[in-house]
Every structure is written in structure tokens, then in C-alpha cells.
Amino acid sequence: MCRKTCEVLGYEIEAGTPVLVNAWAINRDPQYRREAESFRPERFEGKSIDFKGGNFEYLPFGAGRRICPGMEFGLATVHLSLAQLLLYFDWKLRDGRKPELDMSETYGVTVTRKTELKLFATPRIPIPSTIYCKSCSCLMPSNFLDISTHLHASDRPSRSHVWDAKVVHQLPEYMKDYYLKLMHTFEEFEDLLASSEKYRITYLKEVMKDLSEAYFEESKWRDQHYIPTLEEHLHVSLISSTYPMLECASFIGMGEIASKEAFEWITSFPKIVQASAIICHIMDDITSHELEQTRAHVASTVQCYMKEYGTNVQVACKKLQDLVEDAWKDINEECLNPIVFPIAFLERDVNFSRMMEKIYKQVDGYTNSSSKMKYFISLLLVHPIPI
Numbered sequence: 001m002c003r004k005t006c007e008v009l010g011y012e013i014e015a016g017t018p019v020l021v022n023a024w025a026i027n028r029d030p031q032y033r034r035e036a037e038s039f040r041p042e043r044f045e046g047k048s049i050d051f052k053g054g055n056f057e058y059l060p061f062g063a064g065r066r067i068c069p070g071m072e073f074g075l076a077t078v079h080l081s082l083a084q085l086l087l088y089f090d091w092k093l094r095d096g097r098k099p100e101l102d103m104s105e106t107y108g109v110t111v112t113r114k115t116e117l118k119l120f121a122t123p124r125i126p127i128p129s130t131i132y133c134k135s136c137s138c139l140m141p142s143n144f145l146d147i148s149t150h151l152h153a154s155d156r157p158s159r160s161h162v163w164d165a166k167v168v169h170q171l172p173e174y175m176k177d178y179y180l181k182l183m184h185t186f187e188e189f190e191d192l193l194a195s196s197e198k199y200r201i202t203y204l205k206e207v208m209k210d211l212s213e214a215y216f217e218e219s220k221w222r223d224q225h226y227i228p229t230l231e232e233h234l235h236v237s238l239i240s241s242t243y244p245m246l247e248c249a250s251f252i253g254m255g256e257i258a259s260k261e262a263f264e265w266i267t268s269f270p271k272i273v274q275a276s277a278i279i280c281h282i283m284d285d286i287t288s289h290e291l292e293q294t295r296a297h298v299a300s301t302v303q304c305y306m307k308e309y310g311t312n313v314q315v316a317c318k319k320l321q322d323l324v325e326d327a328w329k330d331i332n333e334e335c336l337n338p339i340v341f342p343i344a345f346l347e348r349d350v351n352f353s354r355m356m357e358k359i360y361k362q363v364d365g366y367t368n369s370s371s372k373m374k375y376f377i378s379l380l381l382v383h384p385i386p387i
């Protein structure tokens with residue numbers, strides 16, 4: 001604001017006149033830059049020019065008293081936001097038009113586009129909210145991150161296994177019936193789907209293959225009496241918990257809202273599925289590891305923890321229980337923030353997790369069905385409360 005009437009370059013400026021510095025013109029002044037109108041960010045490479053308000057020929061954040069107060073914040077976040085938008089989404093122009101952008105500008109105090117740029121963003125990979133381990137710093141600061149990255153990486157169980165009744169003769173006798181029955185069941189599923197939905201079975205087959213691979217890995221560990229590290233164990237046993245497969249299966253009959261993207265997401269082992277698999281697998285191990293070790297069984301997470309950290313069974317169970325608590329926090333967090341997919345998908349996961357919490361609370365109600373489990377099932381299905 002002009003405080004005193006004065007003259008600038010022959011123009012009289014009255015007191016009280018709002019004055020805007022024309023940063024646009026300054027930044028295009030041919031006196032200071034070659035090819036001032038062309039977009040050549042490399043012109044600043046190796047130059048000591050200060051962009052923080054010290055050199056008036058270049059003022060991206062303004063200068064003086066009214067300089068941008070968010071400058072440091074902007075510098076720290078602009079590239080990050082852009083990188084995330086590019087990483088997590090595929091971008092398309094409306095109607096699949098070719099990317100010929102109209103870069104002409106309107107007049108104004110700040111530069112804006114003459115024609116609006118409308119883009120469609122399609123999620124490419126799931127958006128993580130935060131990185132794991134909130135309470136148990138000694139146990140898992142990086143492990144979960146490692147597990148999920150491993151699962152996306154090349155050492156993920158190979159998906160080359162054959163899904164074809166013709167190869168059944170290659171299997172041991174006891175597996176043949178099971179294999180054929182499995183194929184038949186999947187064919188039945190496929191028959192029940194509309195033709196536009198049949199592709200869903202391909203996703204289910206892939207996660208089923210992952211599951212068999214994980215079982216196979218565990219049986220090798222069992223035969224070799226191998227006690228893996230906790231991370232190594234979870235890398236396999238979160239898959240063998242069956243939850244990733246079951247949660248994918250639960251999407252199959254969801255009708256139109258279950259899009260291809262939803263299947264891509266659920267089969268990418270997102271954080272919420274990891275969390276439900278942790279609840280399922282670890283609660284199972286805490287309540288049933290003693291019984292399981294009385295027969296030929298792969299080492300449980302309890303044994304792995306005890307061996308790796310040199311602790312007793314109580315400490316191991318307590319630490320593992322902390323992981324379950326953290327997993328619940330993650331589920332809550334994902335549900336409060338359903339950025340990419342509708343809550344109906346997340347509800348499937350919540351219900352799976354709730355069920356396990358109930359089944360494995362204090363006792364292994366899954367193995368020992370005559371425990372409270374029978375009572376719960378009858379309450380739910382035989383004597384439901386009329387609403």
C-alpha cells in the first residue's frame with residue numbers, strides 16, 4: 001500500500017494506492033535472461049542466483065515484507081507431492097484425448113490457465129498412510145515395511161504354477177482328488193458370475209497359488225526343523241493365514257462396485273489386509289502354539305520370537321500381542337481414511353478381523369470348537385435376536 005504520494009518512472013502514485021509488484025514481467029525481462037519467454041528451468045543450473053527474495057530479477061516467492069511465508073514449507077513439499085501424485089495414480093485426459101496441452105494463460109495477479117485442465121486419476125498402487133510400528137519400537141520398526149515390500153518384489157512366490165486338470169497325474173495320489181475338487185469349485189464360481197465379471201476368478205486363482213506356495217514353504221521348514229526369524233516367518237505365514245486369499249474371495253460376489261482396480265488393490269497385499277492377517281495369525285499362534293508343537297508342525301511366531309530375541313514364552317506372547325494391538329490401530333486408521341475404495345470393501349476386512357479376535361480370544365476356539373465357539377455360533381445362527 002502506497003503510504004505517501006510519490007512519483008515512480010514518471011507516474012504519480014497517490015497515497016493509499018494498492019501496489020502489486022509485477023513478478024510476471026520481472027521474470028520475463030530480456031535484460032536479465034536469454035530467451036526470456038521460453039520455459040528453460042536449466043537456465044538456473046550452476047547459477048548462484050538467490051530465489052529467496054535476495055535477487056530482484058528472480059522472485060518466485062516474492063520479496064520483502066510480504067514475501068511468501070510458506071516458502072520453506074513449499075520447497076520441502078512441492079516435489080514430494082508431485083512425486084506421490086505420479087507414483088500412486090495413472091493420469092488421463094478426458095475422453096482419452098492425446099496429451100496436447102493448451103498452455104495459454106489468462107490475465108490476473110497470479111497466472112492461471114486459460115483452459116481448465118481436467119484429468120482423470122486412476123489409483124495405480126495403494127496409498128499407504130503411515131509406516132508401521134507405533135508402540136513396539138524394539139520389535140518391528142522396519143519389519144512390516146520389509147514384509148510388504150518383499151511381497152511386492154521379485155521374491156514373491158512365483159506365479160508360474162499350473163492351474164490345469166490335465167497335470168493332475170503329476171501329483172501324489174492323496175492330492176489328486178483335492179486338486180480336481182478345487183478346480184471344479186473355481187469353475188462353479190466362474191459359472192455363477194456375469195461374463196463381465198469372470199475375470200475376477202483369475203485374481204482368486206493367483207492368490208490361491210500364493211497360498212499353496214506359502215503352505216509348501218512352511219512344510220519345508222517343518223521337515224528341516226527350521227526356526228526362521230520373525231520377519232521371515234511372517235513373510236510366509238501372513239499369506240498362509242489364508243486371509244489374503246479369503247479377502248479376495250469375499251470381493252468376488254460384490255456386484256458392480258468390485259472393479260478391476262479393487263481386485264488389483266486387494267491382491268497387492270495392502271496394509272489393511274496385512275493387519276487382518278496379523279490379527280488372525282498371531283492370535284492363533286498365541287493360543288495354540290503349545291498344542292501345535294505336540295504334533296509335527298512348523299515353528300510358530302512365538303518360538304521364532306523366543307529364539308531370535310532370547311526371551312521366554314510370556315515375553316514373546318506379550319510382544320506379539322502388541323503387534324495385534326498395532327494391527328487394530330492400522331485397521332481403524334485405514335477405515336477413517338478410505339481414500340481410494342469405498343468403505344464396503346474395508347468392512348469385509350474389519351469383519352474378518354473381528355471374527356478372529358473372537359475365535360482366538362484366550363482359547364483356540366477354531367481347533368477346539370466345543371469351547372465357547374459353539375455357544376457363539378448358536379447365538380448368531382440358531383437363536384438370533386429379533387431386530
Ligand code: HEM
Nearest residue numbers: 059060061062063065066067068069070071073074075078
Ligand atoms: C512452491 C510453492 C509456493 C510458491 C511458488 C509461492 C509463491 C508465493 C508468492 C509469489 C507470493 C507473493 C509474495 C509477494 O507478494 O511478494 C506468496 C504469498 C503467500 N504465500 Fe506462497 N508460495 C508457495 C507456497 C506457499 C505455501 C505452502 C503456503 C502456506 C502454507 C503459502 C502461503 C502464502 C501466503 C499466506 C502468502 C501471502 C503473504 C502476504 O501477503 O503477506 N505459500 N506466495
